[in-house]
Amino acid sequence: MQTSFKSSVLSWKTIVSLALCVTGFSGMVCAEDDALTANALKILTAKCGKCHSSENRKADLDLSSIAAILKGGESGDIVAPNYEDSLMWEMISNQVMPPEDEPQLSGAELEVLKRWLEQSKFKPVVNERPSQWEVLPILQLRCVICHGKHVAEGGLDLRTHASILKGGKSGPAIVPGNPAESLILQRIHAGEMPPKRRIVEASIKVITAQEVEKLEAWITSGAPNDPAMIDAPGSEPDPLVSDEERGFWAFKTPVRPSIPLTKHSDWPQNGIDAFIFRAIEQADLQPSSAASKETLIRRVYFDLLGIPPTVQQIEEFLNDDSPLAYEQMVERVLASPHYGERWGGLWLDLAGYSDSEGIQESDPVRPSNYLYRDYVIRSFNADKPYSRFLKEQLAGDDLADYTNPDHVSQEVVDNLIATGFLRQSSDGTYSNITGFVPDRNRYIGAAIEVYTSAVLGLTLKCAKCHSHKFDPLPQRDYYRLLAVFKGALDENTWMSPLKDRGVSSLKPMRLLSVTDTETRRAIEAHNRRVETELAMIRKELSALEVATITKLQDQALNSLPEQIRDDVRSALNESKEKRDKVQQYLVEKFEAQIRFDIERAQTADADFKAKREQVIARIKAKNGEKREVTPIRALWDRGDPSPTYILTRGDYLNPARRVGPGVPSVLTDGQTEFKTRVPFEGSPSTGRRLALAEWTTDKSHPLTARVMVNRIWKFHFQHGIVRTLDNFGVAGAKPTHPALLDWLAVEFMENDWSVKHIHRLILSSATYQQSSLLTDAHLEKDPENELLSRMPMRRMDAEMLRDSLISLAGVRWDKQFGAGDPVASRADGLVTSTAIDNAVWRRSIYVLHRRSQMPTILTSFDRPRMSPNCVERSESTVAPQALHLMNNQQVSSWSTQFAQRVFEGAGEDQEKQVRLAFLKALSRQPDQQELSIALEYMEKMAPGISGANSPADLNFKVLSQFCHALINSAAYIYID
Template sequence: MNKKVLWIALAIFSVVVTVSFCFQKIKSSSAGLPESVSYNYHIRPVLSDKCFACHGPDAGKREAGLRLDIADSAFAPLRETKGAFAIVPGKPEQSELLKRISSTDSSYIMPTPESHLGALTGYEIKLFKKWIQQGAKYESHWAFTIPKKAPLPKVSDRKWVKNEIDYFVLSKIAEKGLHANEEADKERLLKRICLDITGLPPSMEMMDKFSADNSEDAYEKMIDNLLATPQYGEKMAVHWMDVARYADSYGYQDDNIRTQWPWRDWVIHAFNKNMPYDQFLTWQIAGDMLPNANKEQILATAFFRNHKYTEEGGVIPEEYRIEYLVDKTKTFGKGILGITIECAQCHDHKYDPFSQKDYYSLLAFFNNTKEAGYEGEISTSKPAKNPILYISNEDRKNVLAFINSKDTGSLMMSVMGERDTLRKTFLLNRGVYDQPGEEVRPAAIPAVMKFDTSKFARNRIGLAQWTVNKNNPLTARVFVNLMWQELFGRGLVKTSGDFGMQGELPSHPELLDWLAVDFMEHGWNVKRLVKQILMSATYRQSAKVSEQHLKMDPENIYLSRGPRMRLKAEFVRDLYLSSSGLLVKTIGGPSVKPYQPSGLWEAATSGRGALTVYKQDHGDDLYRRGLYTFIKLTVPPPGMIMFDASNRDQCEVKRQKTNTPIQALVMMNDPSVLEASRVLAQKLVSEQSGINEKISRAFRLIVCRKPSETEMNILQDYYTQQLQLFGRKGLDAATILKIGEYPLNDKVGKNTSAALMKVISMIYNMEETITKS
């Protein structure tokens, strides 16, 4: 065979292979089509990604007058193609939409190549064809429909089930071809619930007591005991501080000090006394407007005053006043309703049915506050902005007894307060503060739930009532999802701040709705909800995962294993302080300044105000829980930021999760960790016990389980090596033991203390130590 014939043969073979491959791809693309195609679960996500940018809710960007997110428009005659319809229910061959998405003609195909949105896959095209064949039935967006309790699914293994949650989960596990894990062992289960309820590891006494309790209700009793501790409120407050963008300074260039911490103390108090969530929200939205409002109710409204404030001269006050209103509106939308309402500030929302008018109607609820855009120069004697709540010593003895103040002076806080005369609100063209357009009146988002003015007043009280109304489809769903996220690391809706069209669909929609309705039926009882989830077999599962399960469900979306995730930044700190015995458990009070690398504040300051220089605290204030660490907005605490803490400059409902070498370096070198290692080592050295028992006890205190034989051998060998190094002066024990301000115990051997300190430091650096598993 000559070369020319060979090349022709190879070319023909290549074409045959390519055609065969494409045929197989097209053939496989139709495999696995659902029996009934759902608009919400199959069609709308594709439309949202590929089509709504040009054919969605945003009238300003809409092409050809075609809107594909509502049936009336999608079924109407096309303006620019005479006699054609985008969708003809039951007749895919007559539907212009199907013709366009199936085309290979670059001048005809949708989405257009210029949009860079990408063509639909063969599978997606088949989905649209089948959906149209089945009648192209549109459905209301799942999150904007009132949740209902579905009947509990039937399951094959009734013995595994602990409560209603498990029926939904086990049914989904079976549907996905997975199987549930066995229950975690008692040591890991205790660590898990202690960290989830209190944010602290279990004490040695708690571990021994739980291990010895073989009663059927041992687990439930432990949950009840933990929920009754004041540390529960501290744990719950951390997430809400992220939502409320709590910080101890104002931000912007001067970034001066402010005193919003009494609000943080109130949040802890509210969770500890198990304030119903509907009341918790009502007070924060409109506590100052309630009949005969007391100072606690007014204090709660500081929720909306935690945002950044400028103190720079030369700013335009109205520009910043509008910025503050925008922040409040976003916080309400994202933190409470779980929607991206802020996308409608400058134009109609591109994906969700929120118009720009809807946005400014919502903003209007906050527009009548006495708050100003600029109040003048810095004043360290007035660490609050108008309107201000003044808290006297008498107030702290009576109605505000939960506030932990070190002195008897008056406190002042920024809170909400209404003007005597109504300020008009206007839709702002392109969102610009000085371009008012149409006048709007206060009204909540109609796509979520109608704002019936016969039931709800056009003020923040009306907004609060609308928010916690049991027919509001979002409020309970969003909070239940946030609690699930706190306990499992991933919400039933992954995009916990976006329940809209671009958000993820719920993995277990019936379970989410069942929990939301049940939560409201039982008085919005937060402790009950937390216990309900913790008592489930779903939560109690071991976190072990087989290679097959990891491949099938790497994110544990379908919950065939227990939660496994690194602790939040605040609780990493709490763990090493608590396990070493250094933790000071004082509840509340002003924020504290622990160890921090020198020069950070000084390098990022305007040179004005009380926070130009970092002045580290001493004594007990060095050993307070992580949630009390002072947060300067322009320079957040570095040890916290390394572990993905929120920098608190805006509402945040879900923290990032990273895993970097810097985190290991923090655990190896942070003075607080090394000090904890030193203090625990000296406590153990002073006890009458052998070195093996000391190492085992340290391991249990830190990792919360007994070490294996292999682990003990490694730690014992390391201790012996380090002791020898200190003995022959290869390392200097005196230098290592100087770390931290906690008093050194000179009555115990330095070499022994230093060697054990190195072992404990190694244990603190284990991945399992700062992981809930």
């Protein structure tokens, strides 16, 4: 029987407590003075009732009655026999509660509460009967991996009351009321269950004495089938989240505001400018002047592609005098295949993308994880609607049937690859010693953190152990969301993340061998051809072996005396059962001499051995030509997950009440059920993640669009409109332009969730096209540039820097997709990516992202190691960065190759060299002062250079020094 959870539902402990309180049994005295109790409750209602009443139960705590106080909250009991040990007294005596912004307890009120807690002498309950909902989590934790849905050894399923009574091949697992006759206890007491030989394989621990005691007590009491009290979203008002809390700006659906008017109607070029310039006007400021075309093309290329424009691209733009020149340049850049490499890379930070598992020192590589990286790049290049992009990543396995190999399209395959979004966190569960339930829970928690931080902009991870300190995010909501993922990520029926490690009947691999029908058929046809050729080679091998062994055996027979030769041959050819005594004697005497197996034949005939090894090598090589479906690191719903319980203080050994799937209540009306549907006919899926994906991408969702447009804004303007990218909650930063944020969010959704549409809006705005010139007025009235009265200068990130260096050097190879390029650790401790054919390098996004081997040039410039993801990179300024650019051998080599390209284009004319170097590196010509300084520098450098073979060689060496200096300059590293 299943009953929905109500605020008045009491645990067995509470029911017994109340009974004892009424009868006075076992010394449970709730209050010796009714007047004192009444006074205490009055104080608690007045000073604490706003947050802790039957209508509003913050931290799942109700202080409105003795019964509710006895029940405690999400942190457990709040009263104790000794008042000094009670959580209630700790919180009120240390002035933690009530919160400082609420009316405080007076000294007299504090004294009343102290006397009440002291005199009430709350005592622990004795002889309480455990509920099945306290027993089932124990069986889930210790037994279900071998006795559940996916594996039911001995035909035994211990997941439910009914299946426990049904039992397996040996009979019912329990005999209600008779623990001595219950098979499950017999096996446990005998040390047979869990079986010691499989504990390590299953990554479980032996059931504890306390757990056995609880199981035995439940069976002794008759193993009652208590109703399931499931705390799931329903039609009744939510007592843990108030409508007032739902009124916070970020928790309300964005509505398109009116575009404000500005006094200077000639300033704005689009809606963005109206919001920005209105605020600038109100601050009595003016926007900065427009940036030069040279500045704009460099800004646009780095913002959208992460690489510098070529000289040809610069000159094409500068020479285009049409009014649409800038707009057309932006469109060309947006259409570049390199766009997805830049913006896909930014998304991979949010997903926590890594090509290795981490956790253990071995840090095994994820062989096919690059499929997800390639999917992301292609999605951004195609401007896939962000709503669809999210649906595929959250529930791609539920969007279409992928189980029929004859009807699988590339789109269906992409859906599965997309779910890799939730598979990027460090996962050590491939190893038995790091694959226990806490390890699994850590991985599941990381997946939830990736979703909530990257997509929702909420710090929900804080609610794993207790309700959120600042936001209306009860601990219950964390576990409701965990239940949404449970069909795919169930800590009780785990799967190994790797193909060849930790896989067993108890832990199958979490990889899908699915590809599109056309590719599968091509693979099968290819493998059939290979198998036909293999059969011919094997036949050749067999013939060689038979011929050689026959030859050797004939030679051995011919060496026998002629009078017995035929008799021995006949004896050997006769079956063992039909041999007479003479034949048996001949076999025993001569078989060892006559018979040859493969090993003896190779010893006797060196030529045969050599030929056989050659044929076997051909078989091995031919086998290597077989192709297989590249396994997808996907996430899929296997259906019928185990129940989800709130874990007191996040402790997996301390489950509390059971919850159903749901989303954060504050983002709903609090009175709507979490409804699911069967994704497609025949699907075993719960449909929970599909429901989550549809809720997340609904246009009424308060956060999804806001969070994404804020992130796009950040990568163009250095900071988001909300500066805390992953915290849109109460403790997060307030939006600098709230109306603009909502306008952009609605604009985003109404234009098919197009990311490129938002780029076009931003890049076409006068706000974006401002110069970065800083004036005294700016310093006085907008020192932090919150009003965007000027364009912020931004430093290249790690990937931009490396990719621009290999671009300048002319050694960038633009091959896209596929497995990551290898990295190597050098003897000096540096880690470098490996050049392709010792000549060219691919962009940084295609370098193997191994947690234990990140290229030094990337880590030096703040490329993070994902834990579990990176919502916003830090930007440090430390000595190793300058030292790396100045002294690193690889950087020096690239700068020399850059100089070679300049030398080839400008010859020995140093002024031309400087101009071309500036154009390539900075996308502009030097001004007269810069030109003079550069030429003077080159002139002073020449006498100090030794080893030049000729004037031309000296000229090149000076140029190389100048080019190395140029890439170390702030003008190069910063984007104006």
